[in-house]
Amino acid sequence: MxxxxxxxxxxxxxxxxxxxxxxxxxxxxxxxxLPVQLVPDVELDRITVYSDWPGAAPAEVEAQLLEPQEKLFGKLSGLANLEASATFGRSTIVLTFAPDTVVENAMLELVNSLNSIPNYPDDANEPVVVVGAGSNATAISWLSIRPAEGNSALVLDSLNLIEQVVQPQLERIEGVASTRLIGGRKRVLAIEVDPYKAASFGIEFPRLAQTLARNHNVSAGSIDAGRRKLSLRLASGYSIEQLRQSIVARNAERVVRLADVAEVKMDYAKPDGVFSENGGTSIAISVQAVKNVSVLDVMDRLNKVVSVLGEGVLKQNGLTITQVYDETVYINDAIEQVYANLALGIVLAVAVLWWFMxxxxxxxxxxxxxxxxxxxxxxxxxxxxxxxxxxxxxxxxxxxxxxxxxxxxxxxxxxxxxxxxxxxxxxxxxxxxxxxxxxxxxxxxxxxxxxxxxxxxxxxxxxxxxxxxxxxxxxxxxxxxxxxxxxxxxxxxxxxxxxxxxADRFAPLWDRWTDIVMAWTSTAKRRWLWLVSLVTGAIVLSWVLIPKVDYLPQGNQNSIFAYISPPPGVSLAVAQDELEKTINERMLPYYQHHKQPYIKNYWLGFYGRYGFLGATAADSDEVDELINVINNEILKDLPDVRAYASRSSIFGRFSGGRVVDVNIQGSDTDNLMTVANAAYQKIGESLKGASVQPIPGLAFDEPEFRVQPDDRSLADNGWDRYDLGRVLSTLGDGLWLGEFFDGRERLDLKLTSSEELTPETLLNFPVVTAYGNVATLAELATAEQRVSAATIRRINGARTVTLRVVPPQGMSLEQAIAQIQQDVEPQLQPLLKNNSRIVYEGTAAALSSAIQSMGTNVLLAVLILYLVIAALFSSFKDSLYVVLTIPLAAVGGFVAIRLTNFFVFQPLDLLTMIGFIILLGMVVNNAILLVAEIRRGTSEQLQLVDAIRLGLRNRARPILMTTLTTVFGMLPLLLLPGEGSELYRGLAAIVIGGMLLNVVFTFILVPTMMQIFEAPVPLARAARSR
Known part of the structure; x- marks a missing residue:
C-alpha cells in the first residue's frame, strides 16, 4: 500500500x-x-456536595448532615475516595471516582441517594451538587470591586448588587463554569425584638418565629367561574409595613402588633469574609472556566463583559472593577516561548542539515x-x-x-x-x-x-x-x-x-569510523567484552545515576500565593482590624515602589478560619526574591499566626504538584491531636525549610459557649430542645425565617434580639415559655465555656487531621516522603492509640500510583516495541538486537539530568520521565535502520562481516544526520529559560542525552551482537586460535 x-x-x-x-x-x-490552554485538561472525576445549615456548629453538621450522607455515598459505584468537612453552618463532601467511571451515571445515582436521606434539619438548605472540584477549582481570573474615587460609601454594602447583577452576567459568559464571591455583607430584613417587651406581653420566641415564617403567598389551584377558570391564590405575603402591623399576640387588654415589640428594618448581616486589593477594602470575584475550552477566548469574552459592567451598572453605583489576576498572561507568554523554541529548533535543524549537504x-x-x-x-x-x-x-x-x-x-x-x-x-x-x-x-x-x-x-x-x-x-x-x-x-x-x-566531504570520516568499529569487534573476546560491558554497564549506571522522583513541575509563573492560619478563635472583625491592617502596612511600601522588590499588585482575604495573600511581582525575574520577603518580613512575627508563601503551581492552587498529605486518622480525636502536634514538630525539624500546613488545625481551639439543655425542665415548660435552639439562634446571630421579596430583590428575613448578650448575662436572660411562664435560661439549661473543633475533617468516614507538607526548594517529593517515613514516622508510631493510623495521600499517593503506572507503561512499551520489530523483521533475534540498545539511551538520559542539575534544579518528575518513553521510539530507529541495511547486504549474498561493514558505511551519515537534526531541534527546549520551560526542560534533557550516547554505542553494540550470535565462536577456541 x-x-x-x-x-x-x-x-x-x-x-x-x-x-x-x-x-x-x-x-x-x-x-x-484550536482552543488554547496552559496545560491539558485532566478529568479528575469528582463530584462535590455542599449542604448549608445556617447557625449550626461543626459537631451538629457532622452528626446530622455529613454522617447520613457518607453512609449512602459510600455505596456509590466506582467511588475511590470520599473527603468531607464540617464547618460552622456548612458541610462539604468531595467524592473522587475511579478513572473509568461514567460521571453522569454516578451523578444520577448520587442524586437518588440524596433524595432517600430522611430527617434533614428543618432549617437546613437543600444540598447543592457540583460536578468537578467545586470551589477548589483553579481560577483563571480574580476581579476586585472597589468604590470609585470620591465615593465614601462602603463597598461591603454592595454585595446584594454584585450577587444579583454582576455575578449572573459573569456566569452567563460562554466558557465560564462558576464564580465565587469573597467579602461584602448581605442586606437583610431584620426583625429586631426587644426581649423585655416581648416577655412583658407574654410573647414566646418559638411561636413568634413560627408566625413570622409564614410570610409567603400560597397557590391553591383553580376554580371555575362560569365559562372562565380562575386561579386560586392566598395572598398571605406581607409588605414591610404589613409586617410591622402584623398581630403577634392578643390578650384581654389589647392586640399586640410586631411594631410594639420589635423594630423592622433593613440591615446588613455579618460578613462571611473580608477582602482587600492593594490596601483598599473590596469585594473579590474568582472566575473558573469549564473544561475543554479555550481559556484565551473565555478571557476575551470576560474582559468585554467586565468593561461593560465597569462603564455601566457599577459606575452608576459609584464602583470600579479591576482584574488583579489573569491566567492568560502566563499562558500567552508560555505559548509564545514554545513557539519561539519551535522556530529556533527548526532553524538549528535546517542548519545541521545544510552542514551535511x-x-x-x-x-x-x-x-x-x-x-x-x-x-x-x-x-x-x-x-x-x-x-x-x-x-x-x-x-x-x-x-x-x-x-x-x-x-x-x-x-x-x-x-x-x-x-x-x-x-x-x-x-x-x-x-x-x-x-x-x-x-x-x-x-x-x-x-x-x-x-x-x-x-x-x-x-x-x-x-x-x-x-x-x-x-x-x-x-x-x-x-x-x-x-x-x-x-x-x-x-x-x-x-x-x-x-x-x-563526493561526500565527510566520506573519509565514515570510512575511518567503519574501520575503527570493525577493528574493535574483530575478535570474539573483544565482542564479548563490548557486549557485557555495554549492557551491564548501562544497567548499573542507570541504577546509580537515577535521581529522586518528583510528581509534577510547579511552573515559573509570576504568581505568589500564601496560606494564612489566624490565631485560634479570632473573629473576622479582629482579623480585619489587626492582621489585615498589619499585613497591608507591610506590603504597601513594596507596592508603592518605596522598597524592592517591587510589587505589581497584591490581594489579601480572610474567609472563615483561613486567610490568603496573593501577589505578582513587577519584575517576573524577582518572584523568588519577593517570596523570601513575604515569608521573612511580611508574614513574620504575626502573633499565633501560621503562614507560608510559595509560587503558585500551574497544576493547582498553593503548591499543586509538590505536596505530601500526612493523614493521621482514627476515632479518638484527643489522640489525633497529640500525634498531629508531635508530627508537626518532628517534620519541621527533619525537613528544614519545608512548609507544614495543619488541616484543620492542631487543637480544639475554637472557643464556644456550650449550652446543655435540661430536658425535664424544658418539658415542664412545654418546650423541647428544638424550641430552645430557636431561642438561642434568635439571641445569637439571628434566626433565619425565610426570604422576603420586596418586588426588586430577595432578602433574608431574620429574627434577632436588640440586646447584645454576653456569656455572663445569657443564662439570666428571661424568656416566655409555651405555658406562659417567664423563666431564665439558667432554669432551662446549663452552660460552660470550652473549646471545640472549628472544622471537622473526615476522609473515607474516619476523622482526620492532615499535615500538608511542601518540601523545601531543591528537594524532590520522593526525598521528602522517604525522609518523613524514615525519620518521623517511627517516632509517631508509639503515640498512636485506639486503631489510629498514618496514611500518605495527596500527591504522595498520586506519585506512588503514577510511578507504578509509568513503570507498567514503560515495560508494556518495550514489549510492544519488541513484538512490532520482530513482526516487521520476521525475526525475534533481529528485534532483540534493536531492543538491547535501549539501556544505552537510558544512561545518556540520566547523565543529562545530572548535568542539568549543576545549573538549575531539575528533578525527575513525571513529565521528565515521559522522556524515556519518547526515547524508546527515537533511539531504536537508528538500530532498526542499521540492522535492516545489514540484512539487505546478507540477502544480496554478502558475507556477514562485509554486510556489517557496508551497513556501517552506508548508514553512518544518515543516522548521524538524523540524530543531530533531532538533537539540535530540541536544544532550545533545554537551554532557553522562560515561562513554562520547567514543563519540558527535563524531558528535552533526557531525550538529547539519550540520543547522543546511544548513537555512538549503537554502531558498536549492533555489529558486536550480530557477529556473536550469527557466527558464534567459543571463547576457549578463539583464545587458542590467537
Missing part, C-alpha cells in the same frame, strides 16, 4: 501540490481555531517536510478534539527535528540511485521502496510505545496524552510526507543531481 501511494505521488505531481496547499490552508485554520536547494527540499508535517499535525490534533497547550506544543517542538528523519533517509537513497543513472522516475520509486519498510518499522515502533499512554484513562496518562498524540502525529505524517512529497520533488528538480555527483 505504501509503495502504491509513493508511486502515485511520483507520477501525479499536480495532486501532490494540491494536497500541500490544502494542508497549509487547513493547518493555518486549525492553529487559529552543503547545497541550499537540497537542504530546502528536506527541510520543507518540517512545516508541512507540523501543519498536518495541527489538523490531526484539532480533529481529535485536543487543545493547543504548553505540553502539546512541547511535543511538536520535540518532534520538529524528528520530522525530517524519514525525509533524510529517502532523500539520501533516492540521490544514490540517481547517481547510478537511468530513468529518474523509476529510480525514485525503487529507491523509496527500498527504505519504506524500515521507515514504516521505525514509525510503527514510535506509535506503538505511545499507545499505552493514549488509551489509558488514569490522570497521569490523560496529562501526557497530548504530548503523545503530538509526537505520534508528527512522526506518522512525516513518514507520509517523506515517501510522497520528497521523491515527487526530486524527480522534477534536475539540478539536485549535482548534490550526489560530488
Amino acid at each position: 505504501a509503495l502504491k501511494i509513493s508511486a502515485a505521488a511520483i507520477k501525479n505531481p499536480t495532486a501532490v501540490i494540491a494536497c500541500i496547499v490544502l494542508t497549509v490552508v487547513m493547518g493555518l485554520g486549525y492553529i487559529y481555531k 552543503r547545497r541550499f536547494q537540497a537542504t530546502m527540499v528536506v527541510a520543507f517536510c518540517i512545516p508541512l508535517t507540523l501543519f498536518s499535525a495541527f489538523i490531526l490534533i484539532g480533529a481529535l478534539g485536543r487543545s493547543i497547550n504548553v505540553v502539546s506544543l512541547a511535543g511538536l517542538a520535540l518532534a520538529a527535528g524528528l520530522s525530517i528523519d524519514a525525509a533524510i533517509v529517502v532523500f539520501e537513497n533516492v540521490l544514490r540511485h540517481f547517481h547510478k543513472g537511468g530513468n529518474r522516475e523509476k529510480a525514485s520509486i525503487v529507491a523509496t521502496g527500498q527504505v519504506t519498510g524500515a521507515l514504516i518499522a521505525s514509525t510503527l515502533t514510535t506509535v506503538a510505545i505511545f499507545l499505552p499512554i493514549i488509551f489509558t484513562e488514569d490522570t497521569t496518562s490523560q496529562l501526557f496524552s497530548d504530548l503523545a498524540i503530538a509526537i505520534t502525529a508528527t512522526v506518522v505524517l512525516s513518514l507520509l510526507v517523506s515517501i510522497t512529497v520528497i521523491p515527487a520533488i526530486l524527480v522534477r528538480l534536475k539540478s539536485v543531481r549535482g548534490v550526489s555527483a560530488n
Whole structure:
C-alpha cells in the first residue's frame, strides 16, 4: 500500500501540490481555531456536595448532615475516595471516582441517594451538587470591586448588587463554569425584638418565629367561574409595613402588633469574609472556566463583559472593577516561548542539515517536510478534539527535528540511485521502496510505545496524552510526507543531481569510523567484552545515576500565593482590624515602589478560619526574591499566626504538584491531636525549610459557649430542645425565617434580639415559655465555656487531621516522603492509640500510583516495541538486537539530568520521565535502520562481516544526520529559560542525552551482537586460535 501511494505521488505531481496547499490552508485554520490552554485538561472525576445549615456548629453538621450522607455515598459505584468537612453552618463532601467511571451515571445515582436521606434539619438548605472540584477549582481570573474615587460609601454594602447583577452576567459568559464571591455583607430584613417587651406581653420566641415564617403567598389551584377558570391564590405575603402591623399576640387588654415589640428594618448581616486589593477594602470575584475550552477566548469574552459592567451598572453605583489576576498572561507568554523554541529548533535543524549537504536547494527540499508535517499535525490534533497547550506544543517542538528523519533517509537513497543513472522516475520509486519498510518499522515502533499512554484513562496518562498524540502525529505524517512529497520533488528538480555527483566531504570520516568499529569487534573476546560491558554497564549506571522522583513541575509563573492560619478563635472583625491592617502596612511600601522588590499588585482575604495573600511581582525575574520577603518580613512575627508563601503551581492552587498529605486518622480525636502536634514538630525539624500546613488545625481551639439543655425542665415548660435552639439562634446571630421579596430583590428575613448578650448575662436572660411562664435560661439549661473543633475533617468516614507538607526548594517529593517515613514516622508510631493510623495521600499517593503506572507503561512499551520489530523483521533475534540498545539511551538520559542539575534544579518528575518513553521510539530507529541495511547486504549474498561493514558505511551519515537534526531541534527546549520551560526542560534533557550516547554505542553494540550470535565462536577456541 505504501509503495502504491509513493508511486502515485511520483507520477501525479499536480495532486501532490494540491494536497500541500490544502494542508497549509487547513493547518493555518486549525492553529487559529484550536482552543488554547496552559496545560491539558485532566478529568479528575469528582463530584462535590455542599449542604448549608445556617447557625449550626461543626459537631451538629457532622452528626446530622455529613454522617447520613457518607453512609449512602459510600455505596456509590466506582467511588475511590470520599473527603468531607464540617464547618460552622456548612458541610462539604468531595467524592473522587475511579478513572473509568461514567460521571453522569454516578451523578444520577448520587442524586437518588440524596433524595432517600430522611430527617434533614428543618432549617437546613437543600444540598447543592457540583460536578468537578467545586470551589477548589483553579481560577483563571480574580476581579476586585472597589468604590470609585470620591465615593465614601462602603463597598461591603454592595454585595446584594454584585450577587444579583454582576455575578449572573459573569456566569452567563460562554466558557465560564462558576464564580465565587469573597467579602461584602448581605442586606437583610431584620426583625429586631426587644426581649423585655416581648416577655412583658407574654410573647414566646418559638411561636413568634413560627408566625413570622409564614410570610409567603400560597397557590391553591383553580376554580371555575362560569365559562372562565380562575386561579386560586392566598395572598398571605406581607409588605414591610404589613409586617410591622402584623398581630403577634392578643390578650384581654389589647392586640399586640410586631411594631410594639420589635423594630423592622433593613440591615446588613455579618460578613462571611473580608477582602482587600492593594490596601483598599473590596469585594473579590474568582472566575473558573469549564473544561475543554479555550481559556484565551473565555478571557476575551470576560474582559468585554467586565468593561461593560465597569462603564455601566457599577459606575452608576459609584464602583470600579479591576482584574488583579489573569491566567492568560502566563499562558500567552508560555505559548509564545514554545513557539519561539519551535522556530529556533527548526532553524538549528535546517542548519545541521545544510552542514551535511552543503547545497541550499537540497537542504530546502528536506527541510520543507518540517512545516508541512507540523501543519498536518495541527489538523490531526484539532480533529481529535485536543487543545493547543504548553505540553502539546512541547511535543511538536520535540518532534520538529524528528520530522525530517524519514525525509533524510529517502532523500539520501533516492540521490544514490540517481547517481547510478537511468530513468529518474523509476529510480525514485525503487529507491523509496527500498527504505519504506524500515521507515514504516521505525514509525510503527514510535506509535506503538505511545499507545499505552493514549488509551489509558488514569490522570497521569490523560496529562501526557497530548504530548503523545503530538509526537505520534508528527512522526506518522512525516513518514507520509517523506515517501510522497520528497521523491515527487526530486524527480522534477534536475539540478539536485549535482548534490550526489560530488563526493561526500565527510566520506573519509565514515570510512575511518567503519574501520575503527570493525577493528574493535574483530575478535570474539573483544565482542564479548563490548557486549557485557555495554549492557551491564548501562544497567548499573542507570541504577546509580537515577535521581529522586518528583510528581509534577510547579511552573515559573509570576504568581505568589500564601496560606494564612489566624490565631485560634479570632473573629473576622479582629482579623480585619489587626492582621489585615498589619499585613497591608507591610506590603504597601513594596507596592508603592518605596522598597524592592517591587510589587505589581497584591490581594489579601480572610474567609472563615483561613486567610490568603496573593501577589505578582513587577519584575517576573524577582518572584523568588519577593517570596523570601513575604515569608521573612511580611508574614513574620504575626502573633499565633501560621503562614507560608510559595509560587503558585500551574497544576493547582498553593503548591499543586509538590505536596505530601500526612493523614493521621482514627476515632479518638484527643489522640489525633497529640500525634498531629508531635508530627508537626518532628517534620519541621527533619525537613528544614519545608512548609507544614495543619488541616484543620492542631487543637480544639475554637472557643464556644456550650449550652446543655435540661430536658425535664424544658418539658415542664412545654418546650423541647428544638424550641430552645430557636431561642438561642434568635439571641445569637439571628434566626433565619425565610426570604422576603420586596418586588426588586430577595432578602433574608431574620429574627434577632436588640440586646447584645454576653456569656455572663445569657443564662439570666428571661424568656416566655409555651405555658406562659417567664423563666431564665439558667432554669432551662446549663452552660460552660470550652473549646471545640472549628472544622471537622473526615476522609473515607474516619476523622482526620492532615499535615500538608511542601518540601523545601531543591528537594524532590520522593526525598521528602522517604525522609518523613524514615525519620518521623517511627517516632509517631508509639503515640498512636485506639486503631489510629498514618496514611500518605495527596500527591504522595498520586506519585506512588503514577510511578507504578509509568513503570507498567514503560515495560508494556518495550514489549510492544519488541513484538512490532520482530513482526516487521520476521525475526525475534533481529528485534532483540534493536531492543538491547535501549539501556544505552537510558544512561545518556540520566547523565543529562545530572548535568542539568549543576545549573538549575531539575528533578525527575513525571513529565521528565515521559522522556524515556519518547526515547524508546527515537533511539531504536537508528538500530532498526542499521540492522535492516545489514540484512539487505546478507540477502544480496554478502558475507556477514562485509554486510556489517557496508551497513556501517552506508548508514553512518544518515543516522548521524538524523540524530543531530533531532538533537539540535530540541536544544532550545533545554537551554532557553522562560515561562513554562520547567514543563519540558527535563524531558528535552533526557531525550538529547539519550540520543547522543546511544548513537555512538549503537554502531558498536549492533555489529558486536550480530557477529556473536550469527557466527558464534567459543571463547576457549578463539583464545587458542590467537
